[in-house]
Amino acid sequence: MTDWEPKIVAFLCNWCSYGGADLAGVSRLQYPANIRIIRVPCSGRVNPKFILAAFRQGADGVWVSGCHPGDCHYIEGNLYARRKFTLLNNLLEHTGIEPGRLHFSWISSAEATKFAETARKVVDAVKAAGPAQHFIKKQAEVA
Amino acid sequence: MSEIYITKGKLPEIVELLTGGNRVFGPVRKGQYHEFSLLEQVADLDLNCRNTRLSPKALFHPHSELMFQFTLEQGNPQSGILKEVPKDFSPRIVLGIRPCDAYALKLDDKNFVSDKFEDPWWVKRRENTTLVGLACNDPCATCFCTSVGTGPFDTTGLDALLVDLGDGYLLQAVTAKGQDLLENLRSAEPVPQDAAERVAALKKAAEERLGVQFNLEPVKQKSMIELFDAPFWDEVQFSCINCGTCTFLCPTCWCFDIQDEVHKEQGERIRIWDSCMFPLFTLHGAGHNPRSQKLQRVRQRFMHKLKYYPDKYTDGIACVGCGRCVQHCPVNIDIRHVARLMSESCSCPA
Amino acid sequence: MRSYTEKIREAAKRLLSENRVDAVIGFRRGTVALMNEPCLVKNADQVDRLYWDSNCGVNLANYLPKRPDRVAIVAKGCDSRNIVVHLLENQIKREQLYILGAPCHGMIDRRRILADLHGKEPLEVEETDGRVRLIGRDFEESLDREAYLQENCAICVHRNPVIYDELVGELVEEQQNVDRYEDVRRVEAMIPEERWLHFEQLIAPCIRCYACRNACPLCYCPTCFVDESRPQWVGKSIDRTDTRTFHFLRAYHVAGRCTDCGACERACPVGIKVRQFTKKMEKDIKELYGYEVGLNTDERPPLDTYRPGDPEPSFK
Numbered sequence: 001m002t003d004w005e006p007k008i009v010a011f012l013c014n015w016c017s018y019g020g021a022d023l024a025g026v027s028r029l030q031y032p033a034n035i036r037i038i039r040v041p042c043s044g045r046v047n048p049k050f051i052l053a054a055f056r057q058g059a060d061g062v063w064v065s066g067c068h069p070g071d072c073h074y075i076e077g078n079l080y081a082r083r084k085f086t087l088l089n090n091l092l093e094h095t096g097i098e099p100g101r102l103h104f105s106w107i108s109s110a111e112a113t114k115f116a117e118t119a120r121k122v123v124d125a126v127k128a129a130g131p132a133q134h135f136i137k138k139q140a141e142v143a
Numbered sequence: 144m145s146e147i148y149i150t151k152g153k154l155p156e157i158v159e160l161l162t163g164g165n166r167v168f169g170p171v172r173k174g175q176y177h178e179f180s181l182l183e184q185v186a187d188l189d190l191n192c193r194n195t196r197l198s199p200k201a202l203f204h205p206h207s208e209l210m211f212q213f214t215l216e217q218g219n220p221q222s223g224i225l226k227e228v229p230k231d232f233s234p235r236i237v238l239g240i241r242p243c244d245a246y247a248l249k250l251d252d253k254n255f256v257s258d259k260f261e262d263p264w265w266v267k268r269r270e271n272t273t274l275v276g277l278a279c280n281d282p283c284a285t286c287f288c289t290s291v292g293t294g295p296f297d298t299t300g301l302d303a304l305l306v307d308l309g310d311g312y313l314l315q316a317v318t319a320k321g322q323d324l325l326e327n328l329r330s331a332e333p334v335p336q337d338a339a340e341r342v343a344a345l346k347k348a349a350e351e352r353l354g355v356q357f358n359l360e361p362v363k364q365k366s367m368i369e370l371f372d373a374p375f376w377d378e379v380q381f382s383c384i385n386c387g388t389c390t391f392l393c394p395t396c397w398c399f400d401i402q403d404e405v406h407k408e409q410g411e412r413i414r415i416w417d418s419c420m421f422p423l424f425t426l427h428g429a430g431h432n433p434r435s436q437k438l439q440r441v442r443q444r445f446m447h448k449l450k451y452y453p454d455k456y457t458d459g460i461a462c463v464g465c466g467r468c469v470q471h472c473p474v475n476i477d478i479r480h481v482a483r484l485m486s487e488s489c490s491c492p493a
Numbered sequence: 494m495r496s497y498t499e500k501i502r503e504a505a506k507r508l509l510s511e512n513r514v515d516a517v518i519g520f521r522r523g524t525v526a527l528m529n530e531p532c533l534v535k536n537a538d539q540v541d542r543l544y545w546d547s548n549c550g551v552n553l554a555n556y557l558p559k560r561p562d563r564v565a566i567v568a569k570g571c572d573s574r575n576i577v578v579h580l581l582e583n584q585i586k587r588e589q590l591y592i593l594g595a596p597c598h599g600m601i602d603r604r605r606i607l608a609d610l611h612g613k614e615p616l617e618v619e620e621t622d623g624r625v626r627l628i629g630r631d632f633e634e635s636l637d638r639e640a641y642l643q644e645n646c647a648i649c650v651h652r653n654p655v656i657y658d659e660l661v662g663e664l665v666e667e668q669q670n671v672d673r674y675e676d677v678r679r680v681e682a683m684i685p686e687e688r689w690l691h692f693e694q695l696i697a698p699c700i701r702c703y704a705c706r707n708a709c710p711l712c713y714c715p716t717c718f719v720d721e722s723r724p725q726w727v728g729k730s731i732d733r734t735d736t737r738t739f740h741f742l743r744a745y746h747v748a749g750r751c752t753d754c755g756a757c758e759r760a761c762p763v764g765i766k767v768r769q770f771t772k773k774m775e776k777d778i779k780e781l782y783g784y785e786v787g788l789n790t791d792e793r794p795p796l797d798t799y800r801p802g803d804p805e806p807s808f809k
Contacts, residue, residue: 048745049718049726052738069801079799082808086781087748087774087796089807094680094773095741096689105809118809134689140404140413140732142207174698175608175764193612196763197700206700207730284614285525382531384555386704388762404728415730418702423720473708473760474551475523475530 006060006126010037010119011046013078016067019109024116031119034126035063042066044077048088051102055135061101061126065118068106078106100129145325148334150311155185157328161236165273168202169238170195179237190239190307193283198394198467199237199244200251203268204416206391211412215405225412232267236324238305239277243286243463245300246293247394248274250463253456254397273320276301280345282353285466287479290356292459295349296342306342313338356479359460361486362449370450371442375484380441382474387418389444389468389476395461398424419443445481497545497595500661501567504593508565509537514591515562518553519543526615526627527603531556543567545661547620550600550643552756554710558584566590567661569597571645571754573654574787575710578750581794584713594657596665599639599646600755601625604764606641610634645755645768648673655788674776676769692737692770698763699736701729705767708760711747718742744770749778749795752787 012018018039024031040046043066054062064085066078085104093099103122107115149157161167162182169188171180176196182188211225248269255265279286279295288294298304303321306313313334316322335341362370390396400417403410417424420441425434434440452461462478469477505517520529522544529548533556534540545567553566554575568576573594579585606615606627613634615627625636639647648671653664680688703719706712718726719739727742728735744767751771758768778784781804784795 049742052742053724053726056734056738069805076799079801079803080796082803082805083782083796083799086803086805086807087777088745090777091741091745091748091770091774093685094677094688095692095770096685096687098685102807103809104805104807121809135734135737137728137732137734137738138406139409139411140207140209140728140730140735142209142413142730142732143205175604191612207732284616378533381533381556382551384704384707384760386707386760387700387702388704388760391700391702392762400729402729404730413728413730416700421703421720469525471762473704473756473762475525475528477524477530480524 004131006034006123006131007036007058008034008061008063008122008126009054009059010035010063010065010122011040011043011050012037013043013045013066013073014039014041015073016071016109017043017065017105017107017115020065020107020111020115023109023112024119027112029112029116031116032123034123035119042072042074042077043081044072044074044084046081046085048084051088052135055097055101055132056137058132058136060132061103061122061129063103063105063118063122065105065107068108071108097134098129100125101132144316144322146313146315146334146338147325147328148311148313148332148338149328150332153332154190154312158182158185158188158238160328161238161324164234166231166233166235167238168199168235179240182238188238190277190305192239193281194241194244194465194467196467196471197392198247198465199240200247200394200397202237202272203248203265204251204255204397204399206416208264208414209411210401210414213410213412215408215410228411230264230267232271234271234273236273236275238275240274240301241279241465242276242295242297242299242301242304243279243288243293243465244394245274245276246288246297247300247463247465249300250395250452250459250461251397253452273302273324274300275303275305275314275321275324278304278306278342278345279349280307282349283466283470285469286353286464287356287466288464289350289353290479290482291359291462291464293463294346295353296346306345308335308338308341308345313342357482357486359449359453359482359486362482363453365488367446367450367454370485370488371446373485373488375488376438376442379445379476379481379484380438383420383437383441383476384474385420385422385437385440386473387416387420388471388473390418390420391416392467392471394463394465394467395448419447441476445478445485448478449482449485497661498543501543501545501593501595502540504659504661505534505540505543505565506537508591509534509540513563514565517543517565517567518556519567519593520545520549520551520553523548526618527601527606545595546618547598547601547625547638548603548618550646550755550759551708552710552754554579555708555756557590557710558713560585560589563589564591565593567593567595568654568657569595569600570649570651570653570655571597571752573656574651574752575754577656577787577790578711578752578794580790582750587790590658592654592657594654594660596654596660596662597646597649597652598665599642599649599652601638602641602643606636609636643755643759644766645753645758649753651752651788656790674772677772677776680769680773692740693733695769696736696740696765697733699731699740699765700763701731701736701739702762704760704762705757705765706743708756709747710754710756711750712743718746740767740770743767744774747771748774749784749797750786751775
């Protein structure tokens with residue numbers, strides 16, 4: 001599958017990472033077009049069900065990004081998110097999801113370069129993992 | 144109706160013979176317990192199984208069944224039209240089904256086949272299946288078939304019955320379908336002369352051991368409202384955790400839900416077991432739930448089996464005494480205890 | 494065990510007749526061997542129903558959320574830890590509770606005993622000096638009790654109740670040097686594909702009856718995510734992706750709240766070892782945040798708090 005391009009769902013927080021993506025855009029920084037951005041109020045808003053839902057609908061990778069610890073618009077949302085997603089990532093990998101599918105980052109609204117760079121890293125990692133195999137909901141496999 | 148004798152050594156040969164032209168299902172050990180499965184090889188059949196963990200109802204009414212498929216493609220003239228999913232209705236034989244479970248299928252017929260409506264898949268599966276039962280010489284402590292209108296040697300729901308006589312099986316035809324099956328089995332041995340006596344003795348011993356554990360006659364006489372409002376439900380419901388174990392293992396629980404699943408532009412309609420133990424079971428679209436409380440749901444299950452069904456169909460109760468719910472209820476709710484409470488309508492424990 | 498039963502009855506009688514509580518939650522003797530039924534006793538003259546032995550594995554904390562009345566509850570180590578979780582999550586108030594602590598010797602794994610009896614059925618069970626004597630219609634067998642404990646009980650390090658108002662037996666010595674995560678490490682050592690298959694095989698027999706969820710004291714959400722329809726997060730059939738989604742999210746939802754009481758595995762009618770999911774998180778939470786569930790009513794649960802310097806190995 002040489003022409004395969006991964007689909008990656010990115011949940012970006014409104015106050016930092018989404019701003020970072022915006023700035024990357026207006027600064028005309030280049031990054032791969034595999035990313036579909038969903039703007040959320042805070043990385044703490046991202047429910048693990050959202051991530052599972054993305055995988056179930058065929059996303060090859062998921063990326064959640066928020067404000068740096070200490071800079072959360074809601075003071076501490078990203079600090080809860082940090083624990084939540086560390087455990088989620090561990091459990092997903094423990095139950096067999098390949099490393100490289102799920103990504104987390106802290107990107108401020110000034111860090112356009114970091115955004116573009118992280119986007120490249122995420123896309124490279126997902127490309128290395130290949131097309132998603134697991135958790136994709138297709139026609140029910142029943143009698 | 145004729146009968147033949149099969150020594151235990153000959154059984155594999157006979158089963159092998161049956162697999163020609165039929166799909167043969169029987170109890171197969173799967174890890175910790177037995178399940179009714181298609182016999183991929185004759186050696187998989189385990190007639191020493193006391194009973195399967197899940198009832199054989201799934202052979203006729205699978206947990207999840209694809210009903211229809213459809214496309215939602217724009218511009219496709221077939222868009223939105225439900226298409227029946229082809230199913231395998233080739234002849235099959237279910238070997239080693241217990242008399243209680245076979246009797247349960249008879250009860251389930253009431254739901255799937257009425258004067259007005261027929262469930263085509265249920266009907267076709269019932270028609271293409273020959274039920275070869277295995278009499279219970281050794282009922283479990285949780286069994287109570289004799290208390291609910293069937294028995295360890297009951298042939299009501301069967302086409303043929305196998306009785307384990309120790310060194311071999313006596314196979315008796317019950318229906319014309321069973322008779323056909325027997326006629327194809329020529330490799331049989333002579334029937335021992337004392338076979339009938341031995342069967343009668345085994346039957347008597349099994350029935351005596353089961354005894355009659357409760358009497359539901361008073362429940363029939365009692366007014367439904369009185370039972371519905373009885374105070375003992377509060378005690379019965381306390382320990383229930385509203386899981387679906389009892390209903391999913393039960394051979395006479397037939398309730399299902401229908402779900403449409405859509406993936407991009409393709410979709411399918413699936414029929415899935417449902418349970419009156421689940422709050423969602425009766426949740427209305429408007430948000431009201433007539434059985435929002437645990438007590439109401441627990442009461443529904445027992446009333447349906449022991450009161451509503453007998454009142455509506457007037458030919459027995461919707462429980463066959465297989466004891467699966469008694470054995471596997473995680474909190475030990477015992478339908479025998481509830482049946483006694485219902486017939487005595489007294490709140491003291493047995 | 495007999496002494497526990499007597500103490501429980503005595504305490505229940507006292508509490509009910511002195512009107513200290515409105516009801517007592519305990520066990521009554523089961524109708525089948527190796528099973529007991531949770532029961533609610535409301536009158537002092539019914540306390541003789543209460544019973545205790547090694548078949549009281551159901552977690553009674555499951556019956557507490559949103560109770561309006563004052564109740565006494567018999568609590569093993571794990572039950573008491575789940576009571577702590579309920580207190581932290583405001584499911585019940587401490588003032589409503591009178592906890593009858595039952596130091597636990599581990600509960601018996603009924604399913605394993607029945608499997609090893611190969612179809613023979615015990616009708617009577619007696620426990621004496623570390624042995625379980627099973628008497629059936631035409632057999633009698635004596636088993637080593639320790640060898641037939643529930644798997645979670647065998648590796649339990651909190652057998653004594655962590656919170657109680659009175660004890661119904663002497664405190665027991667806690668097990669030392671227990672390796673709680675041997676099985677988790679075995680899975681961790683596999684490559685991703687093997688791990689995926691391991692869990693695929695584990696949950697293959699699932700019939701979506703939700704006994705694991707409902708037996709769990711933590712699962713008290715008014716609407717479980719599997720029952721949500723807008724959006725519908727997960728399909729309801731036994732399609733393997735849906736089954737996997739259910740088990741995964743159920744397990745994740747008890748992260749930092751699960752006390753490894755084993756109620757889920759005990760309830761599963763098809764014998765799925767669902768603790769394989771939850772134990773991984775228990776291990777990680779201990780390693781990453783140094784938290785053990787349900788030991789302390791002053792400390793917030795690990796996912797309801799944070800520390801500025803929490804480890805963030807997977808963040809860029």
